[in-house]
């Protein structure tokens with residue numbers, strides 16, 4: 001891959017159109033939205049979204065873009081609330097994204113469906129919440145982890161998301177103990193423990209890694225997460241210097257998929 005693919009925002013914008021606008025993207029562990037009113041917000045592949053559990057028990061993923069002036073409604077990365085109040089001019093939405101009210105000076109003249117936050121296709125599978133911005137996405141088939149949720153680690157890494165993916169893939173060969181879920185999820189099985197490494201592309205040079213652990217305490221994975229961060233930041237420096245990824249069958253398959 002060219003150096004620019006790892007170092008420039010233009011490439012990231014192209015990936016937003018070609019990859020992140022068509023594929024199922026993981027957002028969080030379903031257990032992070034255990035109770036009514038729990039929410040997470042994140043920018044994944046250029047899409048600012050909110051995942052929330054409503055009082056009816058359903059999990060929905062919404063565009064985090066206010067219908068008043070298209071600003072980001074929720075800034076906190078997670079929390080619990082009754083409704084979402086836009087921090088700019090006070091439009092409020094319920095947990096399903098439905099418009100509730102606005103202060104009189106900025107209130108819409110009439111109530112119409114396009115005042116609601118855009119709701120995205122949402123699936124809970126393998127203990128994770130996925131969303132897809134495509135109108136009619138293909139089905140997502142994953143197997144549920146058998147073990148109980150043990151927690152999630154968040155690791156911020158100063159690298160392009162592809163560097164992180166390449167690193168995770170280069171560490172593994174195709175085997176029943178390792179599954180790559182295109183484009184942003186690696187699943188490792190170690191005995192009764194399942195570790196899901198979720199790559200969150202924030203910007204072209206900022207990536208967050210969520211390590212979701214099932215069957216053990218998440219803290220046990222802290223040394224691994226620290227190693228991944230160190231390795232990826234070193235690899236980013238190499239990519240910027242024109243040193244490409246070490247090829248392995250999984251990395252080659254990743255690059256081929258990117259080129260489709």
Ligand code: FES
Nearest residue numbers: 066068069086089
């Ligand atoms: S942009 Fe949200 S209320 Fe104005």
